[in-house]
Amino acid sequence: MKALLLRDLKLAFRAGGGFGLGIAFFLIVVILVPFSVGPESGLLTKIAPGVLWLGALLACLLSLDRILALDWEDGTLDLVATSPLPLEGVVSVKALAHWITTGVPLVVAAPVFGVLLNLPPQGFVWLVASLALGTPALSVIGTFGAALTVGIKRGGLLLSLLILPLYVPTLIFGAELARRGAEGQDVTTPLLMLAGITFGVIALLPFASALVLRMNLR
Amino acid sequence: MMPDLGKYADTVLSSYAVSLLLIGGLIWWSLRAARKARADLDDVEGRRK
């Protein structure tokens, strides 16, 4: 399992695009937003948490089909499935690798981008906290979507369509947490809900992902 | 016979029109698909005999 994780990470770093793509996309979104809505700092402050969350989510979405598609094409997935490793563990590791290669860089980069969008100082802690707490959920849900569409050629668009409604609760609570943090309001409810979603999907969704992967491998 | 819808005539009539159109389209589409599936099946089964 550890070997699988290391292998996935190595591949992601070596292939170049896989690692940098998400963060580059995040940067593009953040840079383009002021051009489209205007440079007024009050407005930017107001929408910064939402924009940062949206950018992170889209960057995450962009890299989802890489989670399983490559392994599917070259047959690695068949090998892994016949190995004694439980498939639930495999999909969890895949999600973890995706989170490390996309989620963590996003979390690290978010404060820098927050400066660009004029995020108020007290918002940074909660922005990072909300992203750190929310992006694992995005990775795990995304792995489920990737497992669903793995057998479909050029399933990228379909994957986005399937994942879009599944991301809604995470986005709502994550962005709400960041926004309340930035405005200095009480953060308890969104914090608890976001944590609940994240730990809930980490605990349960790998079973669904492994189930659909088995159906696809049949 | 036509009730006086007042200033909301457009609102009410357009929602009825679109809804009935959508339902009608769905029925038409379903019936056509049903007929086609039936015809195809009869075709194939006829060939087997």
Place this chain on the structure above:
Amino acid sequence: MGSIWEYANPVKFSQTVSRFLLPVATIAAIATVVGLIWGFFFTPDDYRQGATVKIIYLHVPAALMAINIWFMMLVTSLIWLVRRHHVSALAAKAAAPVGVVMTLIALWTGAVWGQPMWGTWWAWDPRLTSFLILFLFYLGYIALWEAIDNPDTAADLTAVLCIVGSVFAMLSRYAVNFWNQGLHQGASIMRAGAVTGGDTEEKVSNVFFYPLMMCIIGFVLFFVALVLLRTRTEIHKRRTRALLARERLA
């Protein structure tokens, strides 16, 4: 009569459909037409909403069906996963487009009604937003069916998607409720929204209630008739496919 599982046999199901389709469709048509005409021509205008109150005869049944069709798909998906009856999976597939149309009607009539009432075509009201999300779920579900060649794999995957989607739909409903209240005071919209939603019975007097019930019954039967028809279509398609495959082998 026997057990309900007898109808899981495609041949038996087709025969039953042939027997019941016409009566059910006829009653559905009568109920819908009577309900709509009754509502459209013979009910008074609401003192507050004017003539726009007539839209509820379409809006409320469509909204109810939009949710219940998804629920029906959830049940049939579970039956397929547990008992592997093909008819069950095909019924879920057959129901999805009906659900899409119902969601569209609910959204459209809601938007048209909201324009004069709330002064806007679209508000990010929790109810409206939930329906938009439901609409996306339907689209994704249908797209997944279309994208997969192997029918059994498609049935399996869509069934799991339906179950996982249901959980997330519930979660979204809660999240959206929380989100809008968190953003601004939605009280006036919520009160207006009460007319269109589950607490209709309290808000709507009997004059409106009876034709509304008629429409709901009509819509339910209409849905049943369409699903029977469309499921039979799917069975025919499946059988044609199997026969063609056999021909090619021979």
